[in-house]
Amino acid sequence: MEPVVRILPLLPLRGILVFPYMVIHLDVGREKSVQAIEQAMMNDRIIFLATQKEAQTDDPGVDDIYRIGSVAEVKQLLKLPGGTIRVLVEGLARGHIRRYLAHEPFFKVEVEQYNEDFIKTPEIEALMRSLVYQFEQYVKLSKRIPPETVVSVVNLEEPGRLADIVASHLPLRIEEKQQVLEAVDIVKRLEKLCALVARELEIVELERKINIRVRKQMEKTQKEYYLREQMKAIQRELGEKDERVAEGEEYREKIAEAKLPKEVEEKALKEVERLEKMPPMAAESAVIRNYLDWLLALPWSKSTRDRLDIKAAEAILDEDHYGLTEVKERILEYLAIRKLARKMKGPILCFVGPPGVGKTSLGRSIARALERKFVRISLGGVRDEAEIRGHRRTYVGALPGRIIQGMRNAGSKNPVFLLDEIDKMSMDFRGDPSAALLEVLDPEQNNSFSDHYIEVPFDLSNVMFITTANVQHSIPRPLLDRMEVIQISGYTEEEKVQIALRHLLPKQLKEHGLTREMFSISEKAIRRIIREYTRESGVRNLERQIATLCRKAARQIVAGEAEKVRVTVQNLEHFLGTPKFRYGVAEQDDQVGVATGLAWTEVGGDTLAIEVTIYRGTGRLTLTGKLGEVMKESAQASYSYVRSRASQLGIDEEVFDKHDIHIHVPEGAIPKDGPSAGITMACALASAFTGRKVRHDVAMTGEITLRGRVLPVGGIKEKVLAAHRAGITTVILPKDNRKELDDIPPNVRSKMQFIQVEHMDEVLEIALLEKEQAHEATELGSSPGEVPEVSYQPVIPVKEDPAAIHEHRFC
Known part of the structure; x- marks a missing residue:
């Protein structure tokens, strides 16, 4: 053998060893290793492969790598995601590291390569025959190596190559394979390998004997089981053992496999005993069977493993929903706590918001x-x-309650359980279901929930309960006390645009069989749909309008009228018809006796104009518009305040006795109630009595006292979003509501002016314009201080669907 000295990049291997003539795939991920591969590819594809002494070492040094390895050629290279490289290498020859030339950025070594040169002596021939024979026996016994390998080994004439290929197929430890690799002398290598194959042959022989012994034992067990089954069949034929006992044994086997809690297992076994003693035709036997089937079907011990990866959860929530920051933060907080405290009780969240916001x-x-x-x-x-809670088993057709049925359908004891429309439950002579839910949603009680049908406690503490409601005031107080309420007020215009582009449009395209090449809609067209064809807090009607566009586009494409349909602002009316709403109250003129108020409804906020007109009479106050008691009292308080401030406002006291006042809130078919229209009514009254116009770009909300104080109200976020949708630029709010401004989206806050007031005088100073100098008395011939009898048109948007009437609450 004549050694050849080469300078090569070194690739340290972990848990694997490459022999000459061996072809294998390697996954390379360490930085040094990747650079060594790249260096080899830049040169002649030759690299030196040496195995680490400890596979766990991530950054091996010189002393951590064996000195003898294999000179190999890189056949193929494939880059995988994540920076990993998969290479196909073929061992060429043994090599010995003489010295390390570089450690960074990769190992560069001086290698002494051994090229094998042999003379086949009788000793080598004998060792080769012995090795081949032992290897054949090993393959026959182990069944781990395909027989084709033996054929390829038998035909080898080179003793070194034969030894290396046999060694590569044996399940040896890395240390033993390294010893074979380091055996440069062919005779010593063959002797070493013959000893290793003989040892492996003995081990395989022992394994085979153990398997035979185990198989015999299994055959004996199966034989006994078969004989027992035959005995049961014979007994059934002879009538010695009826089907009740067999059924009881079957149930006992299922109970043993189900791993039920001790109390539940005792209850189930007791019912099995009752079933066995019962006559076959008894009606109650069917009841017991159903009961046992329910017990065995419930997930008493089955649970799924939570994915506690906060970043992955955040990505999923952002992918499915745009906006809703507060809700997403609450879920991520729950995940973080679950990661730190494994035995946390499941939270009970209540999403409150109008329809269509994605609860x-x-x-x-x-x-x-x-x-x-x-x-x-x-x-x-x-x-x-x-x-x-379910029915008692004594009733015909009794079943467990919806909670237990849901747990059975889930198949695990820790699902996400959504209780939809919790504010729409009712009660009658059959009981109060909201009271029954108290035990379900109380973290201190639901670890032992009792269903009337099951009759044994079921643990609901691992369930994550989520409830949804449109309005909070309809939820029973005791139930509300056990839930964490998260308000989902509605979406801003910008959020609706993003939701339409990211979610609604792709969904509707898929449902209607369209592609983006066949149908497209501009962002400006979507904004116009939002402004002039829908008026809602959610996106349900927006999705319906997009679906309408897709249907009309599909018809045009199928009919051959167009190959591609593009919806723009200009042709939107062609598809959807005349706009249903007029966008922007600010387009109206300033008027006398008409003030814009803000109301809260079940489907979000809304703007409502309050009209006041006065005419000759006897001082009577008339209220119309289907107002509730609280709103009527607000009107009385507003009238009393304006009358008490008559001198400051420049109003003649006699006007109140000689004229009647009519306060009207349009949309008379819709019930309205709540105290927050107080300052709006007072402003409209002051405008009507003084003849000063009310600014059309100002909306207001707040409760008024007899002394003119402005008190805080609720629903600020919904009301401000409604004002923004209507084009209002200035909103007057009670000063005590300033903390609610933080809940308003920043893009809405930046486009609007919020004026916080404490007294009604501030409201009048902001909302009322100065009286024109040219203003004169009308045909009534009234003196200064008297007010003309005039009828005013309401400034109010048209409702989307006359059938869908929602109560306006000035809360």
Whole structure:
């Protein structure tokens, strides 16, 4: 053998060893190793492969790598995601590291390569025959190596190559393979390998004997089982053992396999004994079978493993929903606590918001982020307590309640459980289902939830309960106390645009069989749909309008009228018809006796104009517009305040006795109630009595006292979003509501002016314009201080659907 000296890049191997003539795939990920591969590819594809002494060492040094390895050629190279490289290498010859030339950026070594030169002596021939024979025996016994390998080994004439190929197929430790690799002398290598193959042959022989012994034992067990089954069949034929006992044994086997809690297992076994003693035709036997089937189907000990990767969960939530920052933060906080404290009780969240804002779909996203099962039940219209707690087994057709049914469908004891429309439950003579839910949603009690049908406690403490509601005031107080309420007020215009582009449009294209090459819509067209064809807090009607566009586009394409349909602002009316809404109250003129108020409804905020007109009479106050008691009292308080401030406002006291006042809130078919219209009514009254116009770009909300103080109200975020949708630029709010301004999206806050007031005088100073100098008395011939009798048109947007009437609450 004549050694050849070469300078090569070194690739340290972990847990693997490459022999000459061996072809193998290697995954390279360490920085030094990657650079060594790249250096080899830049030169002649030759690299030196040496194995580490300890596979666990991430950054090996000189002393951590064996000195003898293999000179190899890189046949193929494939870059994988994540920076990993997969290479196909073929060993060429043995090599010995004489010295290290460089350590950075990769190992560069001076290698002494051994080129094998042999003379086949009788001794070598004998060793080769012995090795081949032993290897054939090993392959026959182990069944781990394909027989084709033996054929290729038998035909080898080179003793060194024969030894290396046999060594590469044996399940040896790295240290033993290294010893074979270091045996440069062919005779010593063959002797070493013959000893190793003989040892492996003995081990395989012992394994075979053990397998035969185990198989005999299994055959004996199976034989006994077969004989027992035959005995059972014979007994059944002879009538010595009826089917009840066999059924009981089957149930006992299922109970043993189900790993039930001790209390539940005792209850189940007791029911099995009752079933065995019962006559076959007894009606109650079917009840017991159903009961046992329910017990065995419930996930008493089965659970899914939570995915506690916060970044992955955040990515999923952002992918499914745009916006909703507060909700997403709460879920990520829950995940963080779960990672630190494994035995945390499942939270009970309540999403409150108008329809179409994504409350239900958000529950599905949470389940997907946690990798939990998802169960949804709707509580709308539920009025029977048995829907929650189940029926007693004494009733015909008795079943467990919806909670237990949901747990069975989930198949795990820790699903995400969505209770939809919790604010729409009712009650009657059959009980109060909301009271039955108290035990379900109370973290201190739900670890032992009792269903009337199951009759044994079931642990719900690992369940993540999520409830949804449109309005918070309809949820029973005791139930609300056990839940963490998260308000989802609605989406801004910008959020709706992004939701339409990211989610609604792709969804509708897929459902209608369209592609982006066939149908497109501009962002400006979507904004116009939002402004002039929908008026809502959510995106449900927006999705319907997009679906309408897709249907009309599909018809044009199928009919051959167009190959591609593009919807723009200019042709939008051609597809959707005349706009249903007029965007922007600010387009109206300043008027006398008309003030714009802000109201809260079940579907979000809304703007409502309050009109006041006065005419000759006897001082009577008339209120119309289907107002509630609280709103009527606000009108009385506003009238009293304006009358008490008559001298400061320049109003003749006699006007109040000689004229009637009519306060009207348009949309008379819609019920309206709440105290927050107080300052709006007072402003409209002051405008009507003084003849000063109210600014058309100002909206207001707040409760008024007899002394003119402005008190805080609720629903600020929804009201401000409604004002923004309507084009209002200035909003007057009670000073005590300034903390709610933080909840308003920044892009809305930046486009609007918020004026915080404490007294009604400040409201009048901001909202009322100075009286024109040329203003004269009208045909009534009134003196200064008297007010003309005039009728004013309301400044109010048209409602989207006359059938869908929602109560306006000035809360």
